[in-house]
Amino acid sequence: MDDQPLDILRSTFGYEQFRPPQDQVIDTLMQGGDALVLMPTGGGKSLCYQIPAMALPGTGVVVSPLIALMQDQVAALRQAGVRAAYLNSTLHWEEVQEVERALLRGELDLLYVAPERLLNERTLALLKRARISLFAIDEAHCVSQWGHDFRPEYIKLSLLAEHWPDIPRIALTATADERTRQEIRQRLGLDQARVFISGFDRPNIRYRITQSSSNARRDLLRFIEQTHPDEAGIVYCLSRKRVDEIADWLCDQGLTALPYHAGLSAQVREAHQRRFLNEEGVIVVATIAFGMGIDKPNVRFVAHLNLPKSIEAYYQETGRAGRDGLPADAWMSYGLQDVITLRQMVDSSEADESHKRVERHKLDAMLGLCEMTTCRRQALLSYFGETESEPCGNCDTCLEPPETWDATVPAQKALSCVHRTGQRFGVNYLVDVLRGKDDARIKQFGHDRVSVFGIGSDLGVNEWKGIFRQMIARGLLTVDLEGHGGLHLNEACRPVLRGEMQLMLRKEVRPSRAPREPRRTAAAGLDSPEDQRLFEALRACRRRLADDQGVPPYVVFHDATLMEMAEMRPESLRAMAAISGVGERKLEAYGEEFLEVILRFE
Structure with a gap:
């Protein structure tokens, strides 16, 4: 591969080497080929299209399903010095015109748009006047009617191949079984695309599934207080009513918990999501309406108080924890009533019988995962076609083998x-x-x-x-x-x-007999109390800088980068440049501030 993408990785994003198969995906796009990429959440999918969009002449157009996601990604890219913008309904007309002018002048590396906007005649006409380097279709599983996040407008994205047959396209997702992969290729016209599957394992996530007790919310509180006090998390419930009840109850227990579901106004949902992204230690209690594309890397836990409808949904939702690679937990409590409710939802839906049959099969597979007595990670990976030879040692059935x-x-x-x-x-x-x-x-x-x-x-x-x-x-x-x-x-x-x-x-097993969980906070990974205090001081510095700019803290630096600073304690800007995640633009913008904090601890 040309050195240019590697230079961009190091200078802009602050990472020394690509993770396989990022380099192969980028090379495919640089050579004008198409790609379908399956990579676990937090595995670095975005770099697969961001770097070639920066290296190739023209603008990379990214199809993204959620406004909040594209806004956060653009904010993070701008922090790194990348010329990025978005077109969505939050912009005033004057701002839309300015983005369009920048596109036509060739001043953008990346432009994010929702599928609905991309498909309107005005946007298509605009893009035909611009120089396009590539098209990236994020959350590509939305194209599949057999998937868990079907978005009908995604099906029409096949017209990209018709209008721009010579422009490379890349479709990306973290979750797709074989049937869904085939549908993505067929519907998006990616029959000739190279397929890259980097594996579905998220070894930093600990999976734990328990049977509902008579007081599931008390079990949830015990889990949060014991393992992730004062840290960000997501709690999923099946109904809006239960979302509101659990959020109110957690607040009564002294936690910061915000409800999120379709019954709330768009303004309230936006405000709650913004607080979750911008503040530390916020818990969102939600239906599955929340979460797709959430870019927050330091979500330390995802909890389910009801059974998800499929392993794909479970994997996608739990994958929102620990995107930064640090320890995280996926905790679930479920009972027989969940099974009855979900089967009623399947049988009463307006889908045809073949679709219902698939949905029942998916639910049965989810039940099998819950009731098994062997390694859960092995079963989870096996569902997606991966064979894990050894038990993982990081799920409840491995850590405390259940009695049969x-x-x-x-x-x-x-x-x-x-x-x-x-x-x-x-x-x-x-x-x-x-x-x-x-x-x-x-x-x-x-x-x-x-x-x-x-x-x-x-x-x-x-x-x-x-x-x-x-x-x-x-x-x-x-x-x-x-x-x-x-x-x-x-x-x-x-x-x-x-x-x-x-x-x-x-x-x-009665929940009260469950052993006390060790704390799995981010700072718990540091060796000494002094390093942990420095990490908290660095987080406070990051918080102040983020507040000054009105951006989420993780856009400044991820927790993993701050942990490395706390461990390595660089004494100069040159030494800080060697920390993973510190690119040239961020070193120039923030290096002195963080160096000052570190030197105070010497």
Whole structure:
């Protein structure tokens, strides 16, 4: 490869070498070829198009789905000395005209636009008058109707190949299974594109999945206070009502928590997102309406209080933690009601039957990930076609291997109870029958006289609920979503009922018995208390500089860069230039300020 892209990487962005396959992707675009790039969040996708856009003559046009994302990326690029701008609805007419004039004068390296604006006749006519170096389509999974963030306007982006057949195009995403990759290539006209898959593993993220207790929000608070006090995080809930309730409750506990969902006004959502990006230690409680393209690198945790609808959605949402490569957590609490709710959402949607079948398959795969007793990361990567030979050592099932037990006989009792009561009752009722509860409703239906009444008194309510939940997850039972949540026997349960198959299940563990988590804050990675104090002083300096300019702190420097400063303690600007993430423009703008803080700690 020509040295020019490497020179740009070092001088502008402050990194010494490319991470594979960044150099190969950039070389492909520099040679005029197309590319489809699958790279985990935080893996450096943006550099794959930003650097060739700067190296090639003309302007790189970036299709970005969210206004807040493009604004943050442009702010970060300008901090690094890159000539970048955006066209979106936040600009006044005079500002739009100025950006358009800069484009036509050849004064922009990168121009960010939303797909809706790009596709209007006026923008297409403008771009035809400009010199374009490349087109980058970010969050490309939005093109797939089988994906989890479908955006219908993305489908029309195939016209880029029709209008500009000789301009290289690159589509990028962090999440796409094989079906979605094929659809991206087909719909965007990228059949001849080189495909680069750098791996889906995010080794810095610790995955932890627990069963919902009677007080899930208290479990969430314990997790936050023990592992990430005063740090930024995202909490996902399934409904708007629960988002509001959890945000209010966390605020009552002394945390800074902001709700985010489609029921809030655009102004409130914008204000909350801006606070999340600009302030330290803010937690956003959200539906899945929040997060796509969030560029904040120091989100230290992502928590789910409900089951995501697919592994793709889970991977995408948890991937918003730890973009800077520092330790981060993906914590989830889920229960049987989540399964019932999500299956109801699938079955009641207006999609055709083939689409529903795919959605059910995705939900079943997500359930399998939750209920497994082996390494979660191995299963997660396997879903995306990667084979991890060794357990990761950084997920709950690796750190505290769950106990399993031979649940064949209790499962037979549970399945018999479903059959004997007519396959029309829900879990709570069935548990009461199995435990022999003195209940008027049970007597009304005559189920106090069936053979299974009271045969499960040796197990507790939570143990029985766990058995039913795991059997549903394994497809032995189906929940009747059109009725009142009654359970039905599936064909797959026959070998268990007949004693032809042993059923090993995970033992239910009370949340209160879970071991105390070690703190996984960014500063916890530093060796000495003195280094940690210096890191906090550097963060305070960054905060002041960011406030002065009205930009998010991470646009000045990432936490990882400040940690390296705290460890290396450079004594000169020349030494500071060797810190990863310190490019020429930032060294000139901020070097003296941070050097002064460091020298005070000598």
